[in-house]
Amino acid sequence: MFAKLPVFLRVPLACLLLFVSTVCHVLPLFVVTGLRLVVPLASLRRSIGAVLVWIAESWLGFNGWLFGAFTRTRWQVEGIEDLGRRENYLVVCNHQSWVDIPALQKIFNRRIPFMRFFLKSELIWVPLLGPAWWALDFPFMKRHSRQQLEARPELRGKDREATRRACEKFRHLPVSIMNFTEGTRFTQAKHDAQKSPYTHLLRPKAGGVAFVIDAMGDAIRQVLDVTIVYPGGPSTMMDMIAGRIREIRIHVRRLPILPSLRGDYENDDAFRERFQAWVNQLWAEKDARIATMLAKPL
Known part of the structure; x- marks a missing residue:
């Protein structure tokens, strides 16, 4: 609709609409969150939580419409048929770009339960967005460097405790938990520094996936293994807004969480080795899939 506008008009207009949409959705989000904080009944708080999710999904829906209206980006998406909003999912994905997040939100919005991400604690200070993520029950994690852990050993395990607290809350509501298993873009x-055995991927971090599966218990039964590629090369959010991304390719497959994938990752050496082997195999298959996806002509 607006993709034919000259770029000097299209980009400012898209940015303005994104900002207006954010304000128009975040302000009622804060009002409803304040109401939830003072309501004493747990059943009413859950109902108010559903209203918060409805507002958030409206926000994501508008953003998805905007990207479609202002760009000519082609979307090739496989595997999102027959997904359900009554089923909880653990979503694992490779991490290529900041565009990954709005791209995943666009294809999954209203197809699966609202996705929550584990965020760095510093992000809570992002104007408007940080408090909005907090209101929507996004868990914030405080990451510690190796030097900090060596200086203060009592900090070890704090991230796992935060994961368990978040998952305990998630057990009682429809949720999709998002995990960028490489831990960074x-x-x-980074690939060379890690000496990664994969051509297109960094080494996966199995611990976070294992902790979520264990903490969620039977409340989560399926993994959505998502592979995302940009055939035109690495992209930024400004590339997305300016319509410079010609195509986004996404492949999704559902995997059952078998009993063998549940266990004590921290203390059971045999289970930890078995789980790491499963994740490494997942990543080897993903690496081969990326090569196939990139080989297709634009």
């Missing part, structure tokens, strides 16, 4: 420099 892919760059060639």
Whole structure:
């Protein structure tokens, strides 16, 4: 609709609409959150939580419409048929770009339960967005460097405790938990520094996935294994807004969480080795899939 506008008009207009949409959704989000804080009955708080999710999904829906209206980006998406909003999912994905998040929100919005991410604690200070994520029960994690852990050993395990607290809350509401298993965005420099055995991926971090599966118990039974690629190369959010991303390719497959994938990752050496082997195999298959996805002509 607006994709034919010259870029000097299209980009400012898209940014303005994104800002207006954010304000128009975040302000009622804060009002409803305040109401939830003072309501004494747990059943009413759950109902108010559903209203918060409805507001958030409206926000994501508008953003998805905006990206479609202002860009000519082609979307090739496989595997999102027959997903359900009554089923909880653990979503694992490779991490290529900041565009990954709005891209995943666009394809999954209203198809699966509202996705929550584990966020760095510093992000709570992002104007408007940080408090909105908090209101929507996004868990904030305080990450510690190796030097900090060596200086203060009592900090070890704090991230796992935070994961368990968040998952305990998630057990009682429809949820999709998002995990970028590499822990950071892919760059060639990071790939080389890690000596990654994969061509297109960094080494996966199995611990976070294992902790979520264990903490959620039977409340979560399926993994959505998502692979995302940008055939035109690494992209930024401004590339997305400016319509410079020609195509986004996403592949989704559902995997059952078998009993063998549940266990004590921290204390059971045999289980930890078995789980790491499962994740490494997942990543080897994903690496081969990326090569196939990238080989298709634009």
